[in-house]
Amino acid sequence: GENVEQHPSTLSVQEGDSAVIKCTYSDSASNYFPWYKQELGKGPQLIIDIRSNVGEKKDQRIAVTLNKTAKHFSLHITETQPEDSAVYFCAAGRDGTVWREGGKLIFGQGTELSVKP
Amino acid sequence: GAGVSQSPSNKVTEKGKDVELRCDPISGHTALYWYRQSLGQGLEFLIYFQGNSAPDKSGLPSDRFSAERTGGSVSTLTIQRTQQEDSAVYLCASSLRPPPRTDTQYFGPGTRLTVL
Numbered sequence: 686g687e688n689v690e691q692h693p694s695t696l697s698v699q700e701g702d703s704a705v706i707k708c709t710y711s712d713s714a715s716n717y718f719p720w721y722k723q724e725l726g727k728g729p730q731l732i733i734d735i736r737s738n739v740g741e742k743k744d745q746r747i748a749v750t751l752n753k754t755a756k757h758f759s760l761h762i763t764e765t766q767p768e769d770s771a772v773y774f775c776a777a778g779r780d781g782t783v784w785r786e787g788g789k790l791i792f793g794q795g796t797e798l799s800v801k802p
Numbered sequence: 803g804a805g806v807s808q809s810p811s812n813k814v815t816e817k818g819k820d821v822e823l824r825c826d827p828i829s830g831h832t833a834l835y836w837y838r839q840s841l842g843q844g845l846e847f848l849i850y851f852q853g854n855s856a857p858d859k860s861g862l863p864s865d866r867f868s869a870e871r872t873g874g875s876v877s878t879l880t881i882q883r884t885q886q887e888d889s890a891v892y893l894c895a896s897s898l899r900p901p902p903r904t905d906t907q908y909f910g911p912g913t914r915l916t917v918l
Contacts, residue, residue, distance in 0.1 A: 719907075721909075729909045774845065776845075788850050788901035789847050789858060790904075792845040794843060795842075
């Protein structure tokens with residue numbers, strides 16, 4: 686079935702360093718790839734997303750790259766800050782052909798990022 | 803504007819009892835999703851609503867789980883005869899534009915269910 690693998694499960698970096706989280710997906714029809722940040726006791730919050738018609742997207746310190754051939758995508762956080770510490774989830778989804786299809790997201794297992802001051 | 807809200811925030815119940823979890827989506831969002839997050843795990847899709855219809859129930863783990871949505875807005879997830887393995891955080895999300903195009907999903911804070 687559909688599957689998303691996420692690595693690493695934990696990541697510790699020094700403030701100011703970069704952090705990279707990688708995901709691979711199994712469904713070749715996937716065309717939507719969001720990244721969510723989840724802080725303790727809160728619901729996931731979208732931080733960036735990318736569609737399969739582009740290979741890279743940036744938003745300030747955050748960037749996502751997509752390699753459709755290899756079926757993997759990555760989140761890059763530069764100049765990390767302590768407030769970036771959280772659990773990050775990647776997900777993959779695909780558009781359906783009719784209204785009753787599509788929408789469902791398949792999530793990775795999460796990466797706990799710790800940024801040390 | 804208000805985000806997705808869920809109630810209760812925490813629910814402790816005894817094995818064998820029924821529970822109801824509520825989700826209020828963002829006003830105007832036509833699509834609504836339920837996910838389950840077990841301790842230290844990713845999110846697991848349960849069910850999706852478009853309006854009051856549930857075209858995709860593929861993620862419901864057993865027939866003890868059911869959900870409904872009324873008025874194209876509020877949704878209730880019901881778990882009958884709860885088991886300890888049902889303990890998890892149940893998350894609701896809504897999106898403005900409905901499938902078939904996959905749109906940004908906005909999540910609520912979740913309901914933490916503990917079955918003793």
